[in-house]
Amino acid sequence: MRLTLVNLNLAPGELNGCRRLQxxxxxxxxxTEIVDFRQPLPAADGLVLGPQGTPFSRYDxxxxxxxxNLAETAPVP
Numbered sequence: 001m002r003l004t005l006v007n008l009n010l011a012p013g014e015l016n017g018c019r020r021l022q023x024x025x026x027x028x029x030x031x032t033e034i035v036d037f038r039q040p041l042p043a044a045d046g047l048v049l050g051p052q053g054t055p056f057s058r059y060d061x062x063x064x065x066x067x068x069n070l071a072e073t074a075p076v077p
Contacts, residue, residue, distance in 0.1 A: 008052035017051035
């Protein structure tokens with residue numbers, strides 16, 4: 001199974017939580033790719049939203065519509 005793990009952190013280099021999730025999924029036999037939420041999402045069998053330590057109020061105005069659209073259109077196994 002190929003998973004895309006979306007890094008929701010405002011600082012793209014903050015990957016600690018995503019890397020922990022990636023290791024756990026990979027240990028279960030998945031192939032997991034971490035992608036920053038501002039990048040196009042690759043095709044995958046499933047999508048996982050990574051942890052973030054920033055309150056949603058700190059994101060710009062485009063983030064919540066992006067998240068809503070993602071929830072309505074993303075492939076979920």
